[in-house]
Amino acid sequence: MQEAQDILQDDNNEELYERRTFHVDKGQEPMRIDKWVQQRMENATRNKIQRGIEDGFLTVNGKTVKSNYKVKPGDDIILLSLEHPDESDIKPEPMALQVVHEDDAVMIINKPANMVVHPGVGNYSGTLLNGIAYHLLQQNPAIDEESLPRYGLVHRIDKNTTGLLVIAKTAEAAASLAKQFFNHTVARKYVALVWGNVEEDSGTIEAHIGRHQRFRKMFDAYPEGDHGKHAITHYRVLERFNYVTLVECVLETGRTHQIRVHMRHIGHTLFNDWEYGGDKILKGTIYTKYKQFVENCFVACPRCALHARTLGFQHPLTGKEIFFESALPDDMNKVIDKWRNYLKPKDL
Numbered sequence: 633m634q635e636a637q638d639i640l641q642d643d644n645n646e647e648l649y650e651r652r653t654f655h656v657d658k659g660q661e662p663m664r665i666d667k668w669v670q671q672r673m674e675n676a677t678r679n680k681i682q683r684g685i686e687d688g689f690l691t692v693n694g695k696t697v698k699s700n701y702k703v704k705p706g707d708d709i710i711l712l713s714l715e716h717p718d719e720s721d722i723k724p725e726p727m728a729l730q731v732v733h734e735d736d737a738v739m740i741i742n743k744p745a746n747m748v749v750h751p752g753v754g755n756y757s758g759t760l761l762n763g764i765a766y767h768l769l770q771q772n773p774a775i776d777e778e779s780l781p782r783y784g785l786v787h788r789i790d791k792n793t794t795g796l797l798v799i800a801k802t803a804e805a806a807a808s809l810a811k812q813f814f815n816h817t818v819a820r821k822y823v824a825l826v827w828g829n830v831e832e833d834s835g836t837i838e839a840h841i842g843r844h845q846r847f848r849k850m851f852d853a854y855p856e857g858d859h860g861k862h863a864i865t866h867y868r869v870l871e872r873f874n875y876v877t878l879v880e881c882v883l884e885t886g887r888t889h890q891i892r893v894h895m896r897h898i899g900h901t902l903f904n905d906w907e908y909g910g911d912k913i914l915k916g917t918i919y920t921k922y923k924q925f926v927e928n929c930f931v932a933c934p935r936c937a938l939h940a941r942t943l944g945f946q947h948p949l950t951g952k953e954i955f956f957e958s959a960l961p962d963d964m965n966k967v968i969d970k971w972r973n974y975l976k977p978k979d980l
Contacts, residue, residue, distance in 0.1 A: 648750075648785055649810040654709040662702040665692070669711065683778075688807035689713070712810045722751060722783060727763025732796065732956055737805040737949045739764075739784075741797045742958050745935050749788040749797070761785055764799055779803065786810050787886065794961045795822070795940025800948070808948035813886060819944035822881045822891055823870070823960060825937035825967065826900040827914040830877040834868035837894040841887040850907060851889045853897035863887045865894040873971040875916045876903055880941075891938060903929075903967070905936040925974060933967035 654672070666681045669690070673681065682699045684690055689712040692701065703709070730742035743749070743760055750761040765783045768775050777783065784800035786809045800806035812818050842860020844850040854860050864884035871878040877900065881891045892902050901910040913926050944955035960968075 648782065648787060649712045649814075651814055652711045652713060654707075654711070656703050656705055656707040656709065658705045660703060660705050662704060664699065665690070665697060665701045665703050665709075666699040668703045669709075673711075673713075683803070684711070684713075687803035689803075689810070712807060712814075722761055722765045722777065723757055724766035724769050725757060725762040726766050727760075729760075729763050729767055731767075732958065734801075735949075737801055737947065738809075739767075739799040739801060740943065740956050741799060743789060743794060743797055743940075745792050745794050745961065745963065748791050750782070750785055760797070768801065781806065787813060789940055790889065790892075790936070790938070792935035793822075793938045793940060794958075794964075796943040796956055796958050797940075798943060798945065802948075805948040809945065812945050816884055817946070819942060819955065820883045820886075820940065821942035822883070823939045823941050823964070824879050824881055824891055824895065825903040825933075825964065825971075826877055826879055826895050827875070827903060827910060828877065828900045829872055829874060829915075830867075830869050830879060830900055832869075834866070835898075837865045837867070837898055839863060839894065839897055841890055841893050851887070851893050853893050855897070861885075861887055863890055863894065865890060867895075871968075873975055876971055878968060892936065903937040904933055905938075907936075910936065925970075929967050929970050932970060933963040935963070937964055937967060939964055 666678055666685060669681050670676055670678055685697065685699050688696050690697070691710045692703075692707050694708075730744065732740040732742050734740070741760065741764070748755045748759045751757070751759050761783060764785070768780070768783055775783075780800070780803055784802075784806055786800055786806055787797065789795060789797060798809060800809050809818075839853040839855040840857045840860035841851050841863040842854060844852040845859075851860075862885060866882040866884065867879050869877055870880055879895075881895075883890060887893075892905055892908055895902055896908050901908050901914060904911050911930065913923065916922050916926065939960055940958070941960070942955065942957050944953060946952070947954050
């Protein structure tokens with residue numbers, strides 16, 4: 633039996649599910665798949681595995697099966713497993729959520745800036761997931777993390793990134809969405825303000841992304857592929873302001889800090905991204921007036937200028953392609969307007 637872990641979410645991934653792939657070797661005697669998987673999953677109970685199989689988190693040769701399916705030589709098995717680095721309980725908290733869309737299977741949230749998506753070390757309350765848990769419990773008091781792991785969270789965006797997130801409201805919907813993220817069929821478009829004049833109208837950045845070798849809280853690009861995970865970002869220029877550029881980024885993969893790391897890799901750090909040096913003047917003059925202008929821009933948008941604008945996927949129930957779009961938030965609009973006005977000819 634050969635096993636590969638395609639995604640390690642606690643390493644460098646936005647998706648919160650881990651995919652394990654197995655190939656059943658020659659000579660394997662027939663065995664119930666729930667028992668076979670349990671033997672290969674540390675600390676996994678038979679009941680938990682059966683629930684995952686029932687909800688569609690496991691496929692054999694690309695198809696869902698029942699728990700009593702008998703494995704046979706040559707079977708290719710894919711198992712989606714929610715592996716979270718912080719096993720903290722989620723405390724439901726009443727919260728004003730910006731719900732863009734909601735139905736029986738999914739909920740689309742427009743996340744504000746300065747909000748952590750899920751609980752973790754130092755952030756056990758006040759996260760988006762605390763509010764989502766409360767919201768779902770009002771609709772179904774019987775819901776819990778066993779019936780809906782992590783209350784339907786399948787992906788995340790950074791604390792200071794604004795924009796769209798999809799939440800699964802059932803375990804079956806979570807399985808469907810997790811598969812779509814793994815298969816790179818989820819459409820995600822971001823808008824970012826970056827330092828410098830991006831000369832090409834469009835382009836593709838392909839470089840592995842992994843933990844920074846010295847600063848473990850940061851990530852870095854590894855174009856030779858010697859570290860990290862495969863990552864691809866497509867970009868196109870929306871508007872140029874000489875010293876900064878407004879770009880649209882389309883994610884083909886979903887690595888943590890992907891846009892921030894990839895744009896920095898090609899010399900265009902995101903505006904006011906303090907973790908990667910974007911909170912300094914990286915392009916422009918040395919004059920005091922310009923310095924003051926940039927400082928005012930930092931005040932207008934006191935965060936990394938990145939917004940998850942578009943989200944599209946196949947609806948887990950209907951199978952239809954659905955798309956959602958979120959307008960740029962006020963802080964990004966303000967800083968963009970400042971740059972537009974800065975470039976206008978001054979009266980003599």
